[in-house]
Amino acid sequence: xxxxxxxxxxxxxxxxxxxxxxxxxxxxxxxxxxxxxxxxxxxxxxxxxxxxxxxxxxxxxxxxxxxxxxxxxxxxxxxxxxxxxxxxxxxxxxxxxxxxxxxxxxxxxxxxxxxxxxxxxxxxxxxxxxxxxxxxxxxxxxxxxxxxxxxxxxxxxxxxxxxxxxxxxxxxxxxxxxxxxxxxxxxxxxxxxxxxxxxxxxxxxxxxxxxxxxxxxxxxxxxxxxxxxxxxxxxxxxxxxxxxxxxxxxxxxxxxxxxxxxxxxxxxxxxxxxxxxxxxxxxxxxxxxxxxxxxxxxxxxxxxxx
Amino acid sequence: xxxxxxxxxxxxxxxxxxxxxxxxxxxxxxxxxxxxxxxxxxxxxxxxxxxxxxxxxxxxxxxxxxxxxxxxxxxxxxxxxxxxxxxxxxxxxxxxxxxxxxxxxxxxxxxxxxxxxxxxxxxxxxxxxxxxxxxxxxxxxxxxxxxxxxxxxxxxxxxxxxxxxxxxxxxxxxxxxxxxxxxxxxxxxxxxxxxxxxxxxxxxxxxxxxxxxxxxxxxxxxxxxxxxxxxxxxxxxxxxxxxxxxxxxxxxxxxxxxxxxxxxxxxxxxxxxx
Numbered sequence: 001x002x003x004x005x006x007x008x009x010x011x012x013x014x015x016x017x018x019x020x021x022x023x024x025x026x027x028x029x030x031x032x033x034x035x036x037x038x039x040x041x042x043x044x045x046x047x048x049x050x051x052x053x054x055x056x057x058x059x060x061x062x063x064x065x066x067x068x069x070x071x072x073x074x075x076x077x078x079x080x081x082x083x084x085x086x087x088x089x090x091x092x093x094x095x096x097x098x099x100x101x102x103x104x105x106x107x108x109x110x111x112x113x114x115x116x117x118x119x120x121x122x123x124x125x126x127x128x129x130x131x132x133x134x135x136x137x138x139x140x141x142x143x144x145x146x147x148x149x150x151x152x153x154x155x156x157x158x159x160x161x162x163x164x165x166x167x168x169x170x171x172x173x174x175x176x177x178x179x180x181x182x183x184x185x186x187x188x189x190x191x192x193x194x195x196x197x198x199x200x201x202x203x204x205x206x207x208x209x210x211x212x213x214x215x216x217x218x219x220x221x222x223x224x225x226x227x228x229x230x231x232x233x234x235x236x237x238x239x240x241x242x243x244x245x246x247x248x249x250x251x252x253x254x255x256x257x258x259x260x261x262x263x264x265x266x267x268x269x270x271x272x273x274x275x276x277x278x279x280x281x282x283x284x285x286x287x288x289x290x291x292x293x294x295x296x297x298x299x300x301x302x303x304x305x306x
Numbered sequence: 307x308x309x310x311x312x313x314x315x316x317x318x319x320x321x322x323x324x325x326x327x328x329x330x331x332x333x334x335x336x337x338x339x340x341x342x343x344x345x346x347x348x349x350x351x352x353x354x355x356x357x358x359x360x361x362x363x364x365x366x367x368x369x370x371x372x373x374x375x376x377x378x379x380x381x382x383x384x385x386x387x388x389x390x391x392x393x394x395x396x397x398x399x400x401x402x403x404x405x406x407x408x409x410x411x412x413x414x415x416x417x418x419x420x421x422x423x424x425x426x427x428x429x430x431x432x433x434x435x436x437x438x439x440x441x442x443x444x445x446x447x448x449x450x451x452x453x454x455x456x457x458x459x460x461x462x463x464x465x466x467x468x469x470x471x472x473x474x475x476x477x478x479x480x481x482x483x484x485x486x487x488x489x490x491x492x493x494x495x496x497x498x499x500x501x502x503x504x505x506x507x508x509x510x511x512x513x514x515x516x517x518x519x520x521x522x523x524x525x526x527x528x529x530x531x532x533x534x535x536x537x538x539x540x541x542x543x544x545x546x547x548x549x550x551x552x553x554x555x556x557x558x559x560x561x562x563x564x565x566x567x568x569x570x571x572x573x574x575x576x577x578x579x580x
Contacts, residue, residue, distance in 0.1 A: 070533075070534050070537040070538055071537050071557065072537075104531075134535060134538075134539070135491075135492075136493075136538050136539055137542050137545075143535055149530045149531030149533075149534075150531065150532055150534065
């Protein structure tokens with residue numbers, strides 16, 4: 001294995017292994033950005049991992065009034081699940097409980113695709129017969145009377161085959177530098193359209209491996225990257241310089257979007273340099289057995305080093 | 307490669323002409339002689355297109371037909387059009403764009419009665435006025451306009467959009483009595499003054515008008531916040547009607563809203579801009 005060190009940051013000759021998901025984008029608008037954020041944060045809450053959440057989701061970005069169908073500020077949300085059926089279920093529950101309920105909101109499709117998911121199509125029945133539909137420019141909207149006026153929801157949104165589980169492992173000398181590096185990388189990744197980092201703040205500290213010594217568990221701690229297990233677990237992949245590891249997980253609507261996000265994260269970490277504390281970038285994979293999408297770190301290096 | 311046909315009227319007909327056979331997509335496959343033999347009814351008399359028009363064509367990307375001359379007695383232009391464009395330079399007769407499915411029909415002049423009746427798609431635009439029953443059902447039928455966009459730059463006659471079910475019908479000028487009567491659904495927008503009995507018996511759908519029309523007591527003034535759907539609707543109308551229409555700037559205005567006709571279910575809505 002040849003070394004690849006950029007500005008003091010070592011890049012593993014490894015790859016992130018991602019798997020196919022189903023994804024959608026919805027647009028949530030509200031009277032002001034505060035309420036749009038409330039709706040977006042709630043609807044994408046408890047959506048870090050499909051292991052137990054049913055969906056992985058996040059706020060892709062905030063939208064200015066001139067970017068939304070109704071001229072109000074809004075947020076674009078991305079939601080991912082392992083099947084179209086599960087995604088439909090999660091979408092309906094989350095929009096029904098977190099967007100419909102949030103004052104002044106409306107919800108629209110954020111994707112056009114041949115395959116669609118119900119958006120307002122089923123939620124309209126909350127109107128108890130008072131709901132009315134309106135077709136505007138070939139798009140059907142449902143208007144459900146609610147206590148602050150009217151909840152407007154587009155009938156369906158598009159669904160695409162997506163990519164989940166792109167990742168970067170940031171190996172750092174201490175917690176402060178790991179967090180600072182992770183925050184900078186996530187900020188750079190958020191500028192890439194079509195991706196979300198679904199974990200809290202975009203970062204997960206409890207990276208997992210497939211399986212467990214306990215039969216009831218499908219995933220367990222990634223002991224190879226736990227600093228407290230150096231010298232204890234035979235699988236440890238850490239050396240004495242690493243006291244903290246953070247992982248950034250990326251879900252995207254396309255392979256290229258995930259790759260671009262990983263590239264942006266690597267670039268900012270290399271720019272900060274090893275002296276900032278993150279001295280090595282690795283990636284989580286399962287030997288190529290889990291997912292068909294492989295993101296090789298060294299193919300995602302900054303342009304000057306590619 | 308297709309054809310753009312130009313048919314120039316040679317002489318004014320004494321009776322009405324039935325021009326339903328003049329379809330751009332059909333003409334695209336015909337030679338000059340074949341096109342000249344297309345049937346045209348003159349009253350009950352069987353005549354040919356060549357008897358009435360000078361025909362010529364040029365190559366074009368898509369099928370197109372231009373009709374020139376005073377065709378105020380030329381009925382059923384663009385009848386059930388399924389593609390291509392028809393442009394009338396001058397007035398058109400009755401049933402202009404009736405049953406239109408796809409493509410576009412445009413006239414630079416006026417159109418007669420039953421323009422756009424039972425159209426299902428595409429775009430119909432009349433630069434002048436239209437007669438009665440525009441966007442309405444054909445006589446004896448149950449549903450009027452069922453889709454597409456119909457824009458009248460001038461005024462409309464009575465019974466505009468009677469029993470209309472879907473699509474957008476925009477009149478920039480005035481409308482006659484009983485506009486949007488028995489409206490089933492869809493959008494009707496009137497930029498000028500509506501006549502009496504506006505939206506009489508409407509079941510669903512949206513009517514947008516200016517001023518303060520005299521409404522039946524079966525229309526209920528609504529309170530509450532409807533700004534979201536108004537933005538969606540008004541932006542669409544402003545886009546369809548264009549920047550020089552009464553509907554330009556519509557999204558910035560705040561309308562009053564009535565629900566009705568309560569005598570027919572009350573799921574329709576009437577938006578009035580002062």
